[in-house]
Amino acid sequence: MAKEAKTAITPTRAQDYPEWYQQVIKAAELAENSPVRGCMVIKPWGYSLWENMQGVLDKMFKDTGHRNAYFPLFIPVSYLEKEAEHVEGFAKECAVVTHSRLELKDGKLVPSSPLEEPLIVRPTSETIIGEMYSRWVQSYRDLPILVNQWANVVRWEMRTRLFLRTAEFLWQEGHTAHATKEEAIKETNKMLRVYEDFAQNYMAMPVICGQKTEGEKFPGAVTTYCIEAMMQDRKALQAGTSHFLGQNFAKASNIRYLSENGSQEYAWTTSWGVSTRLIGGLVMTHSDDNGLVLPPRIAPTHIAILPIIRDEASAAEVMQYCKNLQSELSSICYDGKPLRVELDARDIRGGEKAWGWVKKGVPIRLEIGPRDIANNSLFMARRDDGSKQAISRAEFVAKVPEILTQIQNNLFAKALKYRQDNTVKIDTKKDFYDFFTPQNEKKPEIHGGFAMAHFDGSAEVEDMLRQDLKVTVRCIPLEGDGEEGICPFSGRPSKQRVVFAKSY
Numbered sequence: 001m002a003k004e005a006k007t008a009i010t011p012t013r014a015q016d017y018p019e020w021y022q023q024v025i026k027a028a029e030l031a032e033n034s035p036v037r038g039c040m041v042i043k044p045w046g047y048s049l050w051e052n053m054q055g056v057l058d059k060m061f062k063d064t065g066h067r068n069a070y071f072p073l074f075i076p077v078s079y080l081e082k083e084a085e086h087v088e089g090f091a092k093e094c095a096v097v098t099h100s101r102l103e104l105k106d107g108k109l110v111p112s113s114p115l116e117e118p119l120i121v122r123p124t125s126e127t128i129i130g131e132m133y134s135r136w137v138q139s140y141r142d143l144p145i146l147v148n149q150w151a152n153v154v155r156w157e158m159r160t161r162l163f164l165r166t167a168e169f170l171w172q173e174g175h176t177a178h179a180t181k182e183e184a185i186k187e188t189n190k191m192l193r194v195y196e197d198f199a200q201n202y203m204a205m206p207v208i209c210g211q212k213t214e215g216e217k218f219p220g221a222v223t224t225y226c227i228e229a230m231m232q233d234r235k236a237l238q239a240g241t242s243h244f245l246g247q248n249f250a251k252a253s254n255i256r257y258l259s260e261n262g263s264q265e266y267a268w269t270t271s272w273g274v275s276t277r278l279i280g281g282l283v284m285t286h287s288d289d290n291g292l293v294l295p296p297r298i299a300p301t302h303i304a305i306l307p308i309i310r311d312e313a314s315a316a317e318v319m320q321y322c323k324n325l326q327s328e329l330s331s332i333c334y335d336g337k338p339l340r341v342e343l344d345a346r347d348i349r350g351g352e353k354a355w356g357w358v359k360k361g362v363p364i365r366l367e368i369g370p371r372d373i374a375n376n377s378l379f380m381a382r383r384d385d386g387s388k389q390a391i392s393r394a395e396f397v398a399k400v401p402e403i404l405t406q407i408q409n410n411l412f413a414k415a416l417k418y419r420q421d422n423t424v425k426i427d428t429k430k431d432f433y434d435f436f437t438p439q440n441e442k443k444p445e446i447h448g449g450f451a452m453a454h455f456d457g458s459a460e461v462e463d464m465l466r467q468d469l470k471v472t473v474r475c476i477p478l479e480g481d482g483e484e485g486i487c488p489f490s491g492r493p494s495k496q497r498v499v500f501a502k503s504y
Contacts, residue, residue, distance in 0.1 A: 007289035008359055017233040017446060022162065024283055027359040028292040031162050038160040038167035042276070045360060048300035050170065050276055054150065056202055056298065057172065057274070060194050066146045066174060071128050073151075074119040079127040082252040086126065089219020093155040095121040095167075121154040126220065126245070126271055129175045130253030137177060137267060139258045144187075145177040153275075163280030164237075164504050171275030177255060177267040181246070184268035188244040191272040192225045195240035203278065204295040204412035205229050205285045206419050207239060208499060210475025215462045218271075222246035228474045228499060230419040231284035234449040236474045236501035239281050242272035280504075285415050292361030293383055295411050296404040297335050301342045303400070304357045308350055308369030319345065321373050325366075325393070334401045358383065363407050364400075384410050422449035425497065429488045436469045436502065450474075450501050454494030456487035464489065465500070474499040 009027060013020045025031055030046035033039075042050065058068070074097060080087040097119040099111035122128075133145060154168050163169075174191060178184040192209055199207045207227035217224035221243040229237050249255070250266040259265045286293040296302055307322045309315045322343055329341045342362075344353055350367075357365050367379040378396050381388045384407045396403075426432045436448045455461065455473060465471045480496040487494045 008291055008355055009289050012289045013232060014446065018161075020289070021280075021284060024287050024291055024359075025162050028283075028361060030279065030283075030292070033162070036167075038157055040162050040166050040168075042170075045300060046279060049279060049282075049294070049298065052298040052300060053198075053202075053278060054172075057194075057198055058148075058150075060198065061148050061172075061174065064146075064190060064194065066148045066176075069147045069149055070151070071125050071132065071149055073122050075122055075125070075128045077118045077120055079131060080120055082127060082130075083220045083249060086220035086249075086252075090123045090155075093123055093157070095154045095156050097121060122151065123153055123155050124271075124273075125149065125151070125173055125175065126249050126269075127253065130249045130255060130269070133175075133177050133267070133269075134253045134255045137255055137257050140179050140260055143177060143179045143257060143267060144183060145175075146187075147176065148172055148174045161280075161504075163276055163283070165277075169276050171273050173271060173273040176270045177250070178269070179257065179259070179265070179267065181268050184246075184270050185244055188223070188225060188242050188270045188272070191270070192227065192240075192242040195227050195242065195272075195274060198274075199227055199229065199239055199278075200412065202295065202297045203282055203285070204297075204408055204415060205239070205281060206412065206416040208475060208477055209479070210477045210499065212241075212475060213457065213462060213473045213498075215459050216472060218243045220245065220248050221271075222248065225478075226475050228501075229281055229285065230415075230422065230450060230501075231281070231504070232287075232418065233284070233446045234422050234501075236450070236499070236503040237277070237281045237284070238474070238503065239278060240272075240274040243270060245269045245271060286411050287361070291359030293411065294361035294363060296363045296408050299340070299361070299363055301340050301360075301362050302334065302404060303329060303339060303341045303364045303366060304362045305341065305343045306350065306353055306357070306365060306367045307343075307345060308367055308372075310369065314370045317373065318368065318370060322368055325368070325378075328397060329400065332397070332400060334404050339400065354381075363404060366396075382407060384414075419450065424449065424451060426451045426453045427485075427488055432488060432500075433469065436471050448502055450499050452497040453500055454485040454487045454496075455498045455500075456490045456492040456494055458490060458492070461487065461489045470502055471500050472503060474501050474503060 009023050011019055029043050031040045031042045034041045100113045102109040103112040150172050152168055152170050157165050157167050160166050176187050196209050199205045207229045212224040223244040225242045226238050227240045229239050231237055247266040249269050255267040256264050305322050305326055307318045309318050326341050326343045329339050332339050363383050365381040377390050377392050380391050435451055438447050476498045485494050
C-alpha cells in the first residue's frame, strides 16, 4: 500500500475540513483567538492582507463617487426601535452598554452609574446614520449622499470561527441616500458589481451575483443582493451584500427633502458591505494541504528571497547578491505598484525557512546560493502549482510581472473549474436529498455542492429544507437562464432555477 505524501498541514482537507481551516490560519500566522471569547487577534500577516483588500476596495469606492466618514460606535436603543423589522433581526445579536463606570466594592469592580438610555454596541449603522442624514438633508440639492465607513462591529455570536464568524469583526459599510427610487436601485446594483469585480479580479474567487429570498434578506431591506462563492468543502460563503432599503429607513429616521416641485418627499436609501470574512473565503478558496495560497494582486509579499548560505566564506557574497536582487525587483511594477519583495535573512535552517513561506502563501519563492550566483541564475518555486525550476536572473527579472499574472489567472481558473464541477441541475426531491446527505455519517467527507433547482419562492419550502438538510437558497441568480419549471418540493410553478447549498 502506497504511503500518503506528508503535508505541512494536518489534518488534511479530506480528513477534517474545519480543523484544516483553523490550522492553515495558525500556520500562516493570520490570526488567533483572543482572551475575550468569540473575538480574534489579527496578526501582522493577516492584517497586511486586510490592508491590501481595504486599499483596493477604498479606491473602487472613491472611483464611484463615494467618500469616507465615521459614525459612533454606540447607538441609542431607541434608534434601533424605530425600524421594527431591523430591531427584530438584530436584537439577539446586540451587545448592550447599561452603565457608565465601574466602582470597587469588596475588592471587585462592579458596574455603577446606570445610563438613562442603554446603548447598543454597533451591529450595523443604518439607524445612527439615518439620524445624521435627517439633519443633513433639507433639499433635493443635498442629494445624493454617497458615504462609506471603515469600522468594527459587534454581533454577539454564540458559535464563532476565525474570520468567518466572530463577535467583533472589521468591515466597511456604505450608506447612500437618493432623491429617486431609480437612482437608489442603480446604486445598489453598481456596488454589487464592485464587489463582484473585487472578488473575481483581485481575490481570484469566482462568485455568483444574485438576489436573496424574502427569508434571507437583510432585516428592514426591500431587496438584498449578494455575491456567493463556493468553498473547497462545497459549502457556500456569502462574501458581500448590497441592500436596496427603499424608503423604510428614511421614514423611520425622517430623512425628508424638498423636491424640485416644492413637495416634501422621503429619500430612498441603500447600504452595502464586506468584512474580514473575505479573508476566510480566501483561505477556503485557494489554500491546500501545505497551507495558505495567495493571489498576487492582494498578497502582502509577492516574492520571498531566501539566501542559501553553506559556509561563512560565501555568506557576504550571497547576502549582497540577494540585496541587489531585492532592490532590482522592487523597482519593477506589477498591477500598477512596485513589487513587494522580502529578503529573509533569519538565521534558521533553510528547510524551515522555505516551509514558513509556503505556509504563508507567498506567490513566488526564490532560493539563491553560491552555485546560483556563479551561474547568474535563481531557483524559483511557484506557490499556486508547486512547480520549481532554475531560471536565469535576466529572464526572471524580465518575466516576473507575467509570471505573477499567470499565477493570478491560474488560481481563478482552478477555483472556477471546481465550482463548475460541483454544480448540478436537480429536478426531483429524492435526487436533491441524496445530493446533500452524506453517504457515511461517521467519516467526515466533502459532499454536496451547488444545486440548481426550481423554487416556488415560498417560506414553507425554505423552512423544510433548512430543517431537514441545513440547506438554504443562497441566491436567485441575476444571470439566470430564464428557464421556467416546477418546484420539486411543492409541485408549484417556478420562474427560474436558484442556487441551493449548505453555507457558512
